[in-house]
Amino acid sequence: xxxxxxxxxxxxxxxxxxxxxxxxxxxxxxxxxxxxxxxxxxxxxxxxxxxxxxxxxxxxxxxxxxxxxxxxxxxxxxxxxxxxxxxxxxxxxxxxxxxxx
Numbered sequence: 164x165x166x167x168x169x170x171x172x173x174x175x176x177x178x179x180x181x182x183x184x185x186x187x188x189x190x191x192x193x194x195x196x197x198x199x200x201x202x203x204x205x206x207x208x209x210x211x212x213x214x215x216x217x218x219x220x221x222x223x224x225x226x227x228x229x230x231x232x233x234x235x236x237x238x239x240x241x242x243x244x245x246x247x248x249x250x251x252x253x254x255x256x257x258x259x260x261x262x263x264x
Contacts (some may be wrong), residue, residue: 197223197228198234198235199222200219200220200231201231202224202230202235203222204216204219204220204228204231207219213216216245245256
């Protein structure tokens with residue numbers, strides 16, 4: 164009787180079963196980071212790739228995607244402002260084609 168219990172319990176401790184317990188993450192099923200989703204989404208929008216847009220939009224919630232896109236926009240404007248040696252407000256208005264105030 165105890166042998167049966169040891170064998171049963173041994174299945175959960177055995178090295179061969181450690182592989183079974185490890186989560187297997189395939190390329191298609193892994194969880195996507197909201198910033199990764201935002202980067203793919205924005206790049207796809209720039210390239211007008213509707214399939215990629217829809218794919219990236221499905222990786223995270225709409226709220227998370229919106230936050231990620233907003234964060235990406237802020238970082239992009241700051242980077243361009245530093246490169247151009249201009250204010251972020253001036254760069255943002257320039258990118259949107261608005262007159263400089």
